[in-house]
Amino acid sequence: MHLARWGVDSDMESLAGLVRGTAPTPGVSFARAVRERRPGKDWARDKLLSMFTLKAHPEKLVILTMPGVRWVFEQHLLGLRDGEGVRDGRFRNTTVHAIEREPAIYSASLKYIPGGHLKYKHISNYLPYSVCTMWTPKVHRYYCGRVEDYAVHGKEVLDAAWLDFTGPLNRELLGCLPLLWNRVRGPLIVTALNARWQKNIDSRIQKAGGCAELLRDILPGAVEVARHDYNDGVPMFQTVLRREE
Ligand SMILES: C[S@@+](CC[C@H](N)C(=O)[O-])C[C@H]1O[C@@H](n2cnc3c(N)ncnc32)[C@H](O)[C@@H]1O
Numbered sequence: 631m632h633l634a635r636w637g638v639d640s641d642m643e644s645l646a647g648l649v650r651g652t653a654p655t656p657g658v659s660f661a662r663a664v665r666e667r668r669p670g671k672d673w674a675r676d677k678l679l680s681m682f683t684l685k686a687h688p689e690k691l692v693i694l695t696m697p698g699v700r701w702v703f704e705q706h707l708l709g710l711r712d713g714e715g716v717r718d719g720r721f722r723n724t725t726v727h728a729i730e731r732e733p734a735i736y737s738a739s740l741k742y743i744p745g746g747h748l749k750y751k752h753i754s755n756y757l758p759y760s761v762c763t764m765w766t767p768k769v770h771r772y773y774c775g776r777v778e779d780y781a782v783h784g785k786e787v788l789d790a791a792w793l794d795f796t797g798p799l800n801r802e803l804l805g806c807l808p809l810l811w812n813r814v815r816g817p818l819i820v821t822a823l824n825a826r827w828q829k830n831i832d833s834r835i836q837k838a839g840g841c842a843e844l845l846r847d848i849l850p851g852a853v854e855v856a857r858h859d860y861n862d863g864v865p866m867f868q869t870v871l872r873r874e875e
Contacts (some may be wrong), residue, residue, distance in 0.1 A: 690725070691713070727773075729774075751787065777793055798827040
């Protein structure tokens with residue numbers, strides 16, 4: 631899976647070259663677009679980082695993330711919480727589980743995966759829905775699969791999860807997020823496009839008063855504790871949901 635090992639410079643242009651002739655998937659289009667500056671995204675990501683400093687969250691943190699190609703959030707998070715503190719192949723304060731559904735992006739991101747330069751290994755048949763699962767000393771599990779399947783089949787109990795979607799909510803996500811919610815003890819953060827959702831969920835969104843409000847309504851006991859909407863060309867919402875105390 632590691633393109634660099636095959637002598638391919640695994641940046642997005644190389645990937646675009648490899649997939650020439652096929653329409654770019656939404657994820658690949660997103661990865662190309664993020665080469666441009668996105669001040670809203672940076673601001674919203676920083677808001678989340680400040681929730682997970684050691685001061686704000688001194689307990690151990692087991693978190694699910696969607697890293698994209700460059701692992702910007704995870705690199706900062708690990709730096710903030712653990713510095714260079716790998717001990718016995720494990721980080722003291724933070725365990726990162728990560729997921730990416732697009733094989734091209736997954737491959738490209740292995741060039742930047744935290745800890746990948748130290749050591750990495752494939753975890754075979756770890757989960758039935760994951761095309762590939764990797765481990766590094768800094769990333770406990772990196773699945774090539776869909777959040778929707780992870781929500782249904784995953785077993786890990788998490789302290790937090792940041793679902794950072796490129797596109798809008800859809801009916802399948804709305805169906806499986808309550809299952810993931812049952813396994814997240816602390817905040818569940820959802821970032822998604824605040825537009826262009828499927829017609830079949832339009833009336834539910836209108837009735838709830840918006841996408842974030844609909845999520846709050848379908849997750850038992852959820853309250854919104856922060857909201858970081860932004861617009862870097864398209865409107866995005868970012869909601870932080872926790873269980874009612
Ligand atoms: C917005 S980007 C992640 C950006 C990153 N969190 C950051 O801070 O820059 C979202 C990534 O998730 C992937 N993705 C989108 N929907 C997904 C899904 N349902 N399951 C797994 N991965 C998904 C996309 O291919 C893309 O690489």
